[in-house]
Amino acid sequence: MTLSSQRRYLHPLPDETFDELAMRALPELEPSKASEQLKSWNLHIFLRRPPGVLLGSDIVFIEDPA
């Protein structure tokens, strides 16, 4: 059974920050641009307390929604 393609995501590594994950996910972009791009795909991480702090269980999307 082949699974249909879905939006790609990463889990954070232990104690990884959002900016670090952004650089890992989007190494071709400048760090600030990578963070900003990733932010727009992952508003759920910034709409909670503390905003922008990655939790180990997070789903972090690394591409546009379909």
Next chain:
Amino acid sequence: MFDLIIRGGEIVDGTGKTRFKGDVGVRNGRIDAVGTFGGDARRIVDATGRVVAPGFIDPHTHFDVQLLWDGQARPALEHGITTVVPGNCSLSLAPLKVDDRKRLVGMFQQIEEMPPAAFTEAFEWTWESFGGYRDAIAKSLAVNVAPLVGHSVIRLWVMGADSQKRAARPDEIAAMQDLLRECLEAGAVGLSTSFVDVDEDLRPVPSRWAHAGELDALAAVLGDYGRVLQVVPEFYNTDITIARVDQLAELSLKHDITTTFSPLFDSRLTPDNVPRVMARVAEQFARGARVWPQVQTRPIDISFSFEHPSLFFARFPTWYRVMRLPRAKRIAALRDSATAEQLVAETGADGGRFVMGGLVVRGGEGAPKALEGRTLGAIADERGTSPARALIDVSLEHDLNVPFLAANLGHEASDRIGPLLADPHVHIGASDGGAHIQSFSTYGDTGYLLGHFVRDTHHLTLEAAIKKITADTAEIWGISKRGTIAAGMAADLVVFDADRIDRGNERAVFDMPGHGMRYVRDAVGIDAVIVNGEVAYRNGQYTSAHAGRICDLQGART
């Protein structure tokens, strides 16, 4: 001699088989005979013209605290619920160190909305271990309980305050595994975790700080014992929910465990959510994974008043502006005739009949008794005014402290929910029984299923619906000897009138410790509820029977 015979009912045995007429004989808490048989009994329950079904199993509840002073889990029992699964959403009352009680109580209050007195006056804390909690509730149960252990409390036990700060070290993960084993040995039906819940300071609960490796390690332990993983996903975002389905599927396949996530909601605002998620669930089931979405039967209702800000008003500019004013100015604006006229005009040429006429005045501390349960449309008619004007007037008459109920604001389309509930990959549950008690009633979902989706809309046959909330649930959760009517099974039975069964209207009661308020719904059309052979509810009255117990589970694989 039987202890009890349920005589002359239409037996819907939980397997999905077509109903048949017969008797059910009970001896020593178990079903001893089904169909046509001879013999007398110490007690007869006449079920002529009634359906006899296995007791319903509610797989998503938060009765953890209530069970300590109310072993009947009122009013769940009167709705035919004979087994509950508490400890969902990563939170259970054990294992818990004495020093961590205050922290956990805050998390529980955030979810359950229990008054503080519930934790300080209603029971005595006698335990730290899961087994200790099990023993504390087991003393006076009238319902059966298959308790989950919460990931957040396991993390809290091992990591203390750091459980809400950082990833766990390998030694800490190993300690969590050991603790989980101890809980499973003590009767936990599985582990619950949450990706969305927050504590009283709105900080993520401990389970959300766990990285994927920690959950994988705990799932491995579940695999050793053949137990269940329950998850609360980010149900507001389809892409994330699908990612969670995939994550659960991998855990299910890797560790050979059953997983379930709850809730899965439908809404007219998010029409693609359920089709996309269910398509993914079907794909994962086809791979052999067990990922059960839990779907609640009832629609989502919301509540608002002029006392507190609410986005309910955000559809109407003037209402929104008035709502945001400081309290004194808000009252002045509502009293101002020109403003009031503008407010009414904004709700449409019908004076808000369409958008506000169905709003209901709710009960509660400040609610006017005479208006409780009535619609603004009816109140407006009585007063010779418009519904929008009635909303303003009723609010002003009671110093703004009148809550209104807007029903069916989500998960409301029967032509979508009915087929969803009937889907073979859907696990009916997610009632949240015992939670959100001051916001809405979480009781009566089974009555709503059997009344609305079976009797009214015919989306499910009675046999199929009963199977979904009895045998299927027992199988998914590995609960032994419950969920069907057959010789040798536990005598958990419900006798009801299929033409009447329903949930009653929501009403406010003040029966929580410390005179705390909650919303409940009474049972409609339920004649009798029998738990382990004892009649626990009959003709509108609870009995003194307390035959409930901690559920036996299907055996460990190792």
Next chain:
Amino acid sequence: MKQSRDTNAADGAVIERAEIGGGHDGQAELVVTLRFPGGGRSRVVLDTMAGMRLMHNCGVDHAAALVGHPWHRILEEKRSCSI
């Protein structure tokens, strides 16, 4: 003071729809659909505080008027303007 609708594609996603729905917790919530430059859509659900902050930051007094505003307004701290 109304804030400008910043629909330049270079700024990324914009609000395509904003509607009031019923939340799991019994409160009304703001369901916002974002449309990304590539045509993709995602949804974010805002609670009372976040929803009111967004409306404030966009200078609007009803949810439908949020359409066209850029995604980053959702995350901005409350501005000092008023509607």
